[in-house]
Amino acid sequence: MTAMDRAGIAIFAHRYLAVKLVILAAALVAFFLPFGEGLGEDNFIYRQPDPASLADRFSPFDGQWYRQIAEQGYRAQPLYVQQRNINFFPLYPMLLHAFAPAFGSAAVAGIAVSLVAGAVAAFFLAALVAADYPLAVAQRTVWYLLVFPSAVVLSAVYSEALFLALGIGALYAGRRRRWGWAALLGVFAALTRSVGGLIILPLVVQYARASGFRWRAWLRGVVVYAVIPISVAGYLAFSGWLAGDWLIYPKALRAGWEHQFGFPWAAFAGLGSRELFGYRDGALDAVVGGAFALLLLPIARRLQPEYTAFAAAFTLVPLYTGSTMSWTRYMMVSFPHFLYLAQQPWLQRRWPALILSSLLLGGLIAFTLRFTSWQWIG
Numbered sequence: 546m547t548a549m550d551r552a553g554i555a556i557f558a559h560r561y562l563a564v565k566l567v568i569l570a571a572a573l574v575a576f577f578l579p580f581g582e583g584l585g586e587d588n589f590i591y592r593q594p595d596p597a598s599l600a601d602r603f604s605p606f607d608g609q610w611y612r613q614i615a616e617q618g619y620r621a622q623p624l625y626v627q628q629r630n631i632n633f634f635p636l637y638p639m640l641l642h643a644f645a646p647a648f649g650s651a652a653v654a655g656i657a658v659s660l661v662a663g664a665v666a667a668f669f670l671a672a673l674v675a676a677d678y679p680l681a682v683a684q685r686t687v688w689y690l691l692v693f694p695s696a697v698v699l700s701a702v703y704s705e706a707l708f709l710a711l712g713i714g715a716l717y718a719g720r721r722r723r724w725g726w727a728a729l730l731g732v733f734a735a736l737t738r739s740v741g742g743l744i745i746l747p748l749v750v751q752y753a754r755a756s757g758f759r760w761r762a763w764l765r766g767v768v769v770y771a772v773i774p775i776s777v778a779g780y781l782a783f784s785g786w787l788a789g790d791w792l793i794y795p796k797a798l799r800a801g802w803e804h805q806f807g808f809p810w811a812a813f814a815g816l817g818s819r820e821l822f823g824y825r826d827g828a829l830d831a832v833v834g835g836a837f838a839l840l841l842l843p844i845a846r847r848l849q850p851e852y853t854a855f856a857a858a859f860t861l862v863p864l865y866t867g868s869t870m871s872w873t874r875y876m877m878v879s880f881p882h883f884l885y886l887a888q889q890p891w892l893q894r895r896w897p898a899l900i901l902s903s904l905l906l907g908g909l910i911a912f913t914l915r916f917t918s919w920q921w922i923g
Contacts, residue, residue, distance in 0.1 A: 557667035557687055564691045565660070567906065568700050571913035572602060582920045589613075589625035592652075594919060600652040602917040607633070608655065608702030615641035615651040621788045628801035631784040631794065636736040637704040655702035663699040666709035667691065670880055673717045677849070678888070685887035685898075686880065693883070694908030695874040695923060697916050708737040709878055712744050716851065719751045724769050727751075732776045739798075740875075742777040743858040745770050751851035807867025809838070830923055834864060834872035837882055844885050852881040871923040 580596040591613040594601040604612060614630050615638040623629050637658070644654040667687050674683035690696065699706040711734035718726035727748055735742040749766040756762030785791035798804040813831055837860045845853045856879045863875040876882075892898045912922045 557664060557671055560684075560688055560691060561664055561667050564696075564909075565700060567910065568697055568913050571910045572599065572917040575602065575914050575917040578914060578918045580918050582918070584919060589628060598652075600650065600656060602919070603656050603700065604652045604702035605916065605919045606921070607704075608652070611638045611641060611655060611702050611704070612651045614638035615645060615655075619784070619787055623797075623801065626801065627797070629788070629793070629797040631787065632739065632797050632801065634704070634736050634738055634741065635780060636733060637707050640707070641702075652702055656700065659698075659700060659703065659706040662710040663706040666699075666706060666713055669710065669713040669717045673713060673720060674884060674887075676720055678884075681893075682884070682887045685892065686884045688902070689883040689886055689905065690877075690880055692902065692905040692909050693877050694905065694912040695877045697909060697913045697922070698874060698877075701916070704737050705874070705878055708734055708741055709880070711737060712741070712855075712878070713880065715744060715748060716751065716855070719748055719755075719851075722755065724752065728770055728772055731770060731773045735773050735777050736780060740859065740862050742774055743862065744855075745773040746858050747851040747855040748773075750854045751849075754850055803868060804866050806865055809834075809864040812864070812867055812869045830869040830872035833876060834860075834869060837872075837876045837879060838864060840882055840885060844881055847888065848881055848885060852884065855879065856881040874923045 576596070581594065584590065584594075588606060589609055591609040592601070594605070596602070610630055610633050613624065614633060614635075619631055619635075620629070637655075640658050641651045641655045644658065645651045648654040648657055667690075670690065671683045671687050674686050691699075699709070711730050715727045715730035715734055718724075718730060731744050731748055734744045748770050749763065752766035752769060753759075753762040756765070781794050782791070784794050787793075788797075790796065813835075837856075841853075841857055841860060844856050848856075859879045860876055860882075863872050886892065892901065916922050
């Protein structure tokens, strides 16, 4: 075991457990709050939730879709209004299906997968950052990601934790020039989320940088990682075959979730235009989205090109979906933003760091209270 590996374990172990205990404590407090503000309001309910079940409290909204896929599989027809389960990529629900017998239910299996995947993601992130930066920067990077308000979904029946583990793991493998492992983990990351295939961008940039950015290096990188878009195309072909329409995936996104190309200013113009599950659409998401977008230029100036590519891919794509909905959650996976934040000199001083950590922790607790009460957070 190398010093970097030991550092990675030391970083995530106590911090990861501490954050999870905070989330658990907030979830227990949520038992005393009104439950289910989002029930019956234009959302898919696969299993009527039991307010007394902690597992049910950690599987609202998207978690219902993952549980349905894990237990019943993909369906050709919409399950709720125009919403289809084929818009949820297969790897995470496949793991729920595989581990449900061992854990007694798909919900508990989903939470277990997310908790383990979150720990793996923290380890890989610590090791990846510690390879190029001081240990203190790696520690702060992991910390800021874990306490970001929408990071509550890393403990829930959501796919973000699994994607982070696989995506960061792929970059870590590439950092060590283990291109085969990087490609394999990249394929798994691509099959975890609808935009997971974008992982090919930072991986190709990383490969090209390792070879001096020569044009042949770019070409070889594309060839090495071609399996990633091929795997995505395979799933899209499956969904098209299942529904009898080869363009069903984008059609279903547009019809069921109103996801379609739109310029960011159109999304900002629609702020507060609707209320979803007791949550005013746009306000916090717009602030987070705007901040993440503005940080892309300084990130490009300071961080490695592959990190810039990662941040740009997973920040810009949500900006062009025509709505601010869920930006806080979608952009949370952009770990280079937290790396950039961790490098700021002012955060190396005690009080600024303490104030920022307190604000983020407060946001995480507030999001957990809403989320585990089945109230929309994004």
